[in-house]
Amino acid sequence: MTTKSKAAARRALVLDILNHGALALVALLFLFPFFWMVSNAVRSNAEVLAIPVRLLPSVFEWDNFAKAWTEQPFGRFFFNSFVIATSVTAITVVVSCLSGYAFARLRFPGRDLLLMGYLGTLMVPGIMLIIPLYLIINSLGMVNTFQGVILPVAFGTFGSFLLRQFFLSIPNELEEAARVDGASRLRILVSIIVPLSMPAIGLLSLFTFIAQWNNFLWPLIVMTGAENATLPVGLTLFQTQQSTAWNYIMAGATLSMLPGIILAILLQKLIYNSIALNAGMGGR
16 A cells, blocks of 8 residues: 555545544434433422522433323323324325326426425415414314314425425326326325335424424314323423422423334335435436
C-alpha cells in the first residue's frame, strides 16, 4: 500500500468516525425526552418537582405504572383509543386506495381540477374546521359517540395523494393484461394494485394510527366523561385543582407509547421497503 493510499484510508476512517459520532449525538438528542419521561415515571411526585434536577431517581418506584393504571380507568382509555385509531386507519386506507386509484388511473372530465381542489384542502388549518365539524356532528346527534370522533377525521387528503403517487409508479402493462383477461377495475385494484402497494399502505397505516392514537383536541371536544375519554384526554385527569401527579402522567404516557412502538416494529419491513423504493424511483 502506497503512502497516498494509506493517507486516504486514514482520512476515510476519520470521516467515518466523525459521521457516526454526529449521528450518535443526534440520536441522543432525540432520545433524551423519552429517557426523561421514563425517568420521571419511576420516581415520586415530590422528586419530579425537586431542585436541583436529578437525571435518575434516588429510589425507583416501578409500581407507579400499576398505580397509574388503577388510579384512572386506563383500560377503558386504551379501549377507546384503540377503537378510534383502528377504525380511522381502516377507513382512511380503504378510501385512500379507492380515491388514489381513481385519480391515478381513471379518465373523467374535470379529474385534474378536482384533484387540485382536493389537494387545496391540505392548506386549510385543521383548527379552522373544529367549530363547523362540531356543529355538523351535534346536528346529527353524534356528540359523545365513537362515530362523532371517527367520521370527521377518517376522510383525509394526504392518504389519497400518497397512494395516487405510488399507483402512478406501477406499470400500466400489468393492468392492461388483467383487463384483457376480463378483470374489472375493482378486481384489478384489489388483486394487483393493492398487493404491489403494501409498502405505501403500511406507511400510511402507521402514520394514521399514531396520529389518531395521539389525537387530543377532537376527542376532548366531542367526548365527555372519563368512561369515553381516550388516552391523551385521560392523562389530563391526573391534573386537579389541588395538585398534579406528574409521575403518574409520565407513567401513563410511557404506557400509551407501547402500541405505536409495537406497530412500528411490525411494519418496519414495509416502511423500509417503501423508503428504499421511493429512493430508487427518485434516482431514476
